[in-house]
Amino acid sequence: MKPKLLHVLGAGPWQLPTVRLAKSIGYRVLVTDVYAERPAYALADFHEVVDITDLERTLQAAIDHRIDGIICDTTDVGVPTAAFVAERLGLPGIGYETALNFTHKGRMRQLTENAGLLVPRYRVISSPVALRNAASEIAYPLIVKPVDNQSGRGVSRVSNDSGLEAAFQAAKSCSRSGDVLIEACVVGHEIIVDGFVVSGQPKILGVADKEPYPDAVTVSARIHYPDGERRPDLDRIQAATSATLSALGLLNGVFHAEFIVQARDVVPIDVAARGGGCMIYSHLIPHVSGINVMRAMIELAMGDLPAIEPATVPRAANIEFIRMPPGRLAEIFGVNAAAALPGVAAIHFNVQVGEQIGALDDKDCRPGYVVALANTAAQVIDVSRRAKSLLSVRMDGTAGPVAVF
The missing domain is CATH 3.40.50.20 (Rossmann fold)
Structure with missing residues (x-):
């Protein structure tokens, strides 16, 4: 057979x-x-x-x-x-309508709002005619994004009228349906919640803090999973996660969610019914939680409900993103030395020698990252920083290497 x-x-x-x-x-x-x-x-x-x-x-x-x-x-x-x-x-599957709930941000907003969750004021538009009206109804600053893409493609933060049209066109160019979501910018601390749902019961496998770049606030400079010390906001995060997944209809499967934590509220920003990128799914969550989520997803697809019992004391993990000067990349130095440091799980570059390094317009424009795994938060941050300090690049037309940043 x-x-x-x-x-x-x-x-x-x-x-x-x-x-x-x-x-x-x-x-x-x-x-x-x-x-x-x-x-x-x-x-x-x-x-x-x-x-x-x-x-x-x-x-x-x-x-x-x-x-x-x-x-x-x-x-x-x-x-x-x-x-x-x-x-x-x-x-076995999550259901087609449920999949649309997780991949169309307009549907996501409507369903979570209908379920009583706090969501930012928003409008879904498809034409420049509706653009100004939507902006005036919601008020600046605004987040403008395609309703059906990923990795931050076409996402902009707009502070005034001067950048609105360009942000709309950027989002529309990345939207498969042509629809664009315009919403209020939610102020607070951004987190990632990763986990797995079995028979409608979500299990949180990791909660990470996102640190944005000061000059590109929609792009993370670091994603940090702390160690086993209990978060004071964990109960609120668990409640918001459960309510969001229930509203969107996920009964079984992996999820990767982003929330903004405010003084009183945990606001859902984006939720995906798939594993997190940048090796979160394949490396970080198995280390942090002790659960091989990839194996669990394969088991689920083949008809078996996996047993999900995460470690009671999570371990620490960190993704430290890399930036380079603008220009054409000529050489990369220090990769082997950085990768050899204990605790470094991976060093990944999204660009190759000969490619052009440009502005940090979205997540996909980050040239690379360091993935570190350890038992404690202090250890994992130290490993990440030491690995990054060993990396340098030379750009075409320059005399020698410069450190990544």
Whole structure:
């Protein structure tokens, strides 16, 4: 009897750990991706060149290969597709309507507001005609973002009329539907909550503090998971997380949520029904919580409800982001020395030598990051800083290396 076949949406570097783990468990793997050449093609048993946002073509590939389960655990844009295919084939999934709740920010705002949660004032618009009216109704400062993208693409903070039109056009250019969300800027401390829902019961596996860049407030300079000392706001965070997930309809599966914590309120900003990026899903949460969420997602996709019992005393983890001077990247120095430091789990660069380094317009413009894991917050911050201090770059036209920052 052939081993069961798992369909993984996406075949890029972020899907490689999922494919490797599924294979190690004993499953066969089909991957689909829009690009003709992807690293997971060589690792999987089968692959098809199919856009993971194309519902019908993905469904046909799943039917042709007679899959036993389907997963999209690392990218928002494939979450509705995985849910659609699972629903049509009678396989485990979160449900297509639920997937839309998590991937369309307008729906997300409406549902959480209807459930009685505090949400920022907002409008969903699609044309410049409605732009000024929406801005005047909500009042500056504003956050302008596409309703259906990820990684901060097309997100801007606007302080006055002069930047409004450019922010709208940037958001619209990144919106698959053409809709743009305009909302009030919520003041407070931004956190990330990662976890897993089993039979409607959410388990929090990690709570991280986000520290923004002073000159790019919608982009994080650091994401820090502290150690086991109990947060004074944990009860409020747990209540807001449970209420948000219930409003959006997630009964089983991983989640990655962003909230703003104020003096009295915990305000939902964005919630994804997939794992967090920058190795949060694959490295940080397993270390912090003791739960292999990737394995849990594979089990869920293949019809088994996983047991999720996180460690009672979480460990610490940290992502320290890297910036470089503007210009064309000529050389990177110190990677091996930094990676050799005890506690450094990974050093990742989003850019290669020869590429242009520009302004920090969104999260995807960050050139790279250091991932560190340790038992305590003090240890993990120290490791991150020491690793980053060993890294330097040379830009075209300059005489020598300069430190990353």
